[in-house]
Amino acid sequence: xxxxxxxKYHGTSGRTAKLIVPVKVNIFxxxxxxxxxxxxxxxxxxxxxxxTGTRRTLVCDSLRNIGMDQDNYRMTIHxxxxxxxxxxxxxxxxxxxxxxxxxxxxxxHDKFVYSYGCEPKEFDVIVYRMTETNALTGTIHESTxxxxxxxxxxxxxxxxxxxxxxxxxxxxxxxxxxxxRYCEENPYHDEGLLEGLVV
Numbered sequence: 001x002x003x004x005x006x007x008k009y010h011g012t013s014g015r016t017a018k019l020i021v022p023v024k025v026n027i028f029x030x031x032x033x034x035x036x037x038x039x040x041x042x043x044x045x046x047x048x049x050x051x052t053g054t055r056r057t058l059v060c061d062s063l064r065n066i067g068m069d070q071d072n073y074r075m076t077i078h079x080x081x082x083x084x085x086x087x088x089x090x091x092x093x094x095x096x097x098x099x100x101x102x103x104x105x106x107x108x109h110d111k112f113v114y115s116y117g118c119e120p121k122e123f124d125v126i127v128y129r130m131t132e133t134n135a136l137t138g139t140i141h142e143s144t145x146x147x148x149x150x151x152x153x154x155x156x157x158x159x160x161x162x163x164x165x166x167x168x169x170x171x172x173x174x175x176x177x178x179x180x181r182y183c184e185e186n187p188y189h190d191e192g193l194l195e196g197l198v199v
Contacts, residue, residue, distance in 0.1 A: 001168045003175065004145040005182075006160040007189055008196040009126050010106050010114045011094030016052045016078050018085040020135040021063065023047045046135065048087060052078035073099055073123050081125070084155050092129035094160075097122050112192035127152050128160040128198070163197065175199055 022044050049063035052074060059074050060067030067075070073095065081091055097118025098104055105123060106114055118124050130143040130151060143151070145162065152159040163182060168175075179197050187194055 002144075003164075003166055003168045003199060004162055005164040005175075005179070006128065006162050006198050007194065008198050009094045009096055009116065009128075009160065009189075010192060010195045011096035011116075011126065012105055013054045013092075014052065014074065014077060014095045014125065015054070015090055015092045016050070016081040016085065017090035018048060018050050018082060018087055019090070019133070020046050020087055021049055023063070050078070050082045052082075077123075077125055084151075086132070088133045088135055090131050090133070091127060092131075093125045093127045095123055096126060097124050099123065109193060114190070114192040116190050124158060126158045126160055160198075 023046070024044050047063055049061055051058060051061045053059045058066065060070065060078060062068055077093075077095065081093075085091060095105055096114065096116040098115070098121050100121055100123075102121050104113065104115075108114065116124060116126070127148065130148055132141045132143070133139070134141075145165065149159055151157070164178065179199065182197060183194060189195070
């Protein structure tokens with residue numbers, strides 16, 4: 001297997017998805033009267049929903065009209081990224097920099113600010129993962145790093161910074177030794193501390 005090791009940025013988690021999901025509608029919903037047969041009072045149809053959130057929280061869902069009227073940096077990012085996605089794609093990213101109010105998105109550590117090149121009141125997205133889910137089987141295709149790089153290049157998005165790429169030799173200690181050595185030799189990233197590495 002090809003192993004890619006990237007830097008971990010000190011940001012807040014974000015993800016945006018365009019998903020095809022099953023929705024149960026009832027016989028009284030006139031929009032679907034000509035769409036086929038109902039079983040009893042209900043039938044299941046497939047609809048597209050655009051969602052954004054964090055690892056633990058759904059911030060908005062266009063199908064259920066949850067959070068769509070919010071005006072915050074997460075929704076600004078969502079509105080930028082959702083049109084770039086194909087059906088059943090999910091993009092994962094770190095949000096770095098500053099909120100529009102000027103508050104740092106992530107807390108400072110002593111003298112370290114973690115702006116990642118953002119000006120005050122400016123934020124940015126750093127993409128680290130993208131998946132495509134088969135709506136029928138639930139199978140997930142994990143984008144390779146080169147596919148992720150091409151997507152970011154084509155859409156003018158920042159990509160997480162790679163530090164190494166190699167063919168795995170089957171020895172997990174070789175990976176942990178590399179990570180430990182790299183972090184010891186490179187304790188700083190940008191104008192802050194290196195938060196860590198992701199394998």
